[in-house]
Amino acid sequence: MAVKRIVTNIATDKMDKAKAFYGEVLGLELAMDHGWIITLVGSGQASPQISFASEGGSGTPVPDLSIEVDDLYATLERMKDAGYEPTYGPVQEPWGVERFYVTDPFGRLLNILSHS
DSSP states (O other): OOOOOOOOOOOOSOHHHHIIIIIIITOOEEEEEOSSOEEEEOSSOOOOOOOOOSSOSTTOOOOSEEEEOSOHHHHHHHHHHTTOOOSEEEEEOTTSEEEEEEEOTTSOEEEEEEEO
16 A cells, blocks of 8 residues: 555635635646635645644744745745735744745645755
8 A cells, every 4th residue: 555645625615715825826736626626736746745743843833734835935925915924934944944934815824945
């Protein structure tokens, strides 16, 4: 048996906000839309991952999702342009990532990061 992927599911009836935030702001593409469920995907290849944590590092709360991006500051600008202000960072962490936290339209805490 092999886990092929892990998909985080966020309960909401606001599909338009999901498409706007994760699609337009973060640049994910709509892969599936059944009306009651949508799936947005990135263009990169990744191995399945799941993390469990007692804190988010540097004394921060555990984020609901961690999203690695190729250009942290371009992503930060897109967030700000869309009206989303960071709740933490941007900051260079001692374990080799630069990141910021932002809350999505559904109240989920996101850890947006790039590896140094």
